[in-house]
Amino acid sequence: MRNNFYAPIVDAMKKYSADKVLPFHTPGHKHGRGAHEFLRELLTPEGFRQEVSLMDELDDLHAPHACIKRAQELAAKLWHADETIFFVNGTTSAIQAMIFGTLKPNDLIFVPRNAHRSVISGLILSGATPIFLPVEFDAEFNLPLNVTVKTVTRAIKKFPQAKALLLVSPNYYGVAADVRKISELVHAAGMILLVDEAHGAHLQFSDELPLSAMDSGADLAAQSTHKILGSLTQTSMLHMRKNFSAQVKRAASLLQTTSPNQILLASLDVARLQMEVDGRGLIQAAVELSKNLRGQLKRIGLKVFDAPKNFSFDPTKVTVNVSELGLTGAQAEEILRHELKIQCELSDAANVLFLLTFADDESTVTKLVDALKLLPARESIKISSTNLPREISRAKLSPRETFYAPTISVKLRDAIGKICAEEVTFYPPGIPLLMPGEEISAQVVEQIEREKLSGGKIFGVEDSTLNTIKIVC
Numbered sequence: 001m002r003n004n005f006y007a008p009i010v011d012a013m014k015k016y017s018a019d020k021v022l023p024f025h026t027p028g029h030k031h032g033r034g035a036h037e038f039l040r041e042l043l044t045p046e047g048f049r050q051e052v053s054l055m056d057e058l059d060d061l062h063a064p065h066a067c068i069k070r071a072q073e074l075a076a077k078l079w080h081a082d083e084t085i086f087f088v089n090g091t092t093s094a095i096q097a098m099i100f101g102t103l104k105p106n107d108l109i110f111v112p113r114n115a116h117r118s119v120i121s122g123l124i125l126s127g128a129t130p131i132f133l134p135v136e137f138d139a140e141f142n143l144p145l146n147v148t149v150k151t152v153t154r155a156i157k158k159f160p161q162a163k164a165l166l167l168v169s170p171n172y173y174g175v176a177a178d179v180r181k182i183s184e185l186v187h188a189a190g191m192i193l194l195v196d197e198a199h200g201a202h203l204q205f206s207d208e209l210p211l212s213a214m215d216s217g218a219d220l221a222a223q224s225t226h227k228i229l230g231s232l233t234q235t236s237m238l239h240m241r242k243n244f245s246a247q248v249k250r251a252a253s254l255l256q257t258t259s260p261n262q263i264l265l266a267s268l269d270v271a272r273l274q275m276e277v278d279g280r281g282l283i284q285a286a287v288e289l290s291k292n293l294r295g296q297l298k299r300i301g302l303k304v305f306d307a308p309k310n311f312s313f314d315p316t317k318v319t320v321n322v323s324e325l326g327l328t329g330a331q332a333e334e335i336l337r338h339e340l341k342i343q344c345e346l347s348d349a350a351n352v353l354f355l356l357t358f359a360d361d362e363s364t365v366t367k368l369v370d371a372l373k374l375l376p377a378r379e380s381i382k383i384s385s386t387n388l389p390r391e392i393s394r395a396k397l398s399p400r401e402t403f404y405a406p407t408i409s410v411k412l413r414d415a416i417g418k419i420c421a422e423e424v425t426f427y428p429p430g431i432p433l434l435m436p437g438e439e440i441s442a443q444v445v446e447q448i449e450r451e452k453l454s455g456g457k458i459f460g461v462e463d464s465t466l467n468t469i470k471i472v473c
């Protein structure tokens with residue numbers, strides 16, 4: 001028996017390829033022979049030979065018993081879970097399976113207001129109803145922080161009948177919730193803790209990063225292996241405690257393709273191997289590099305977002321405030337991309353965010369610093385901060401009921417007291433003021449009117465002027 005430093009899915013694929021079987025099966029390109037030359041430029045001949053699916057020896061993602069089972073077990077061990085499921089449809093489907101597999105129609109779940117859209121689709125599938133939790137906000141950088149322990153305590157007191165709580169931790173900007181403390185509160189109340197850890201597959205490989213969700217006591221955690229580690233885009237993992245696994249596996253099987261791409265699966269296996277062999281060294285190096293980058297950026301006078309008070313923080317997400325330079329995030333992104341040939345991870349009204357991973361080194365950091373030195377400096381802009389919803393508010397209709405309900409568009413003022421059928425989000429700050437299924441209050445309408453006047457960009461609605469809004473009939 002070999003040690004853990006091997007990749008069972010890759011081994012099985014190599015064996016299949018070495019067997020030189022003549023394919024009379026899908027995929028139609030048949031080991032690349034039928035592939036167009038453009039596609040052949042993208043993959044190696046060996047990649048094509050191994051790009052087969054549904055072969056007996058390559059196992060079955062929907063009923064794993066051989067190499068996929070072994071690879072998932074190795075991943076579960078490394079990420080401190082009882083069981084792990086591989087996903088080739090992104091963390092979107094891992095989150096959908098996590099919700100769909102743990103909640104029933106009419107169950108209540110606490111959801112932070114800035115949850116990713118996959119959470120709402122998971123709620124449509126499960127039929128559960130969200131209770132929205134406010135997230136703290138950093139007024140200086142104009143970006144969302146996370147849910148506090150105090151908010152969770154209040155929420156549990158107000159809705160003790162809720163079944164689950166979902167956290168997004170760390171968020172896009174690297175700000176983590178106190179998952180350990182929240183896990184204690186949630187479990188003491190007899191609820192389950194689900195974590196969207198899309199941005200945290202690397203956490204457990206450095207003591208300087210926030211504690212991972214599974215190490216903090218979460219019941220399930222969905223990670224985008226592809227976002228920070230070395231697997232291919234679309235590949236993710238869902239880690240679970242044993243008591244949830246049967247139903248979550250059924251949910252995952254309903255949501256995933258019956259023809260998983262073998263190269264994608266192999267990339268998850270290899271990303272696990274890479275972390276197993278050298279995870280701590282690689283991730284710590286990325287953390288050190290990000291500290292170095294932060295120091296250099298501050299020395300050239302840029303304003304960099306650091307660990308906020310009362311939250312733990314992942315420093316590999318480097319957010320630079322460009323409103324100080326008189327630029328919006330979008331303008332800075334445009335200049336960086338087209339004039340300076342640097343692509344950031346995201347830009348918002350006031351900031352640009354750069355993601356550092358173990359693929360970076362001093363030379364990439366130097367190039368980034370040199371580019372940022374060239375950003376033009378004008379008079380600083382004042383970004384007006386939004387008054388975000390602070391209440392813990394239960395949706396009147398579940399996302400599923402709202403999804404199937406007949407809707408009409410009415411004038412914004414006429415929508416007061418009605419149920420919203422769409423999401424209303426202004427950028428900044430990118431946190432929804434209204435979610436589908438929520439009652440539209442007079443205060444929120446006033447706030448929407450103020451946001452419109454201040455020129456914030458509107459997302460999520462059919463009528464982008466928001467003169468009208470879609471409501472449930």
Ligand SMILES: Cc1ncc(COP(=O)(O)O)c(C=O)c1O
Binds near residue numbers: 090
């Ligand atoms: C917080 C969060 N959750 C979930 C997702 C969905 O991940 P994927 O793109 O892998 O489906 C994203 C994607 O950006 C995200 O930022």
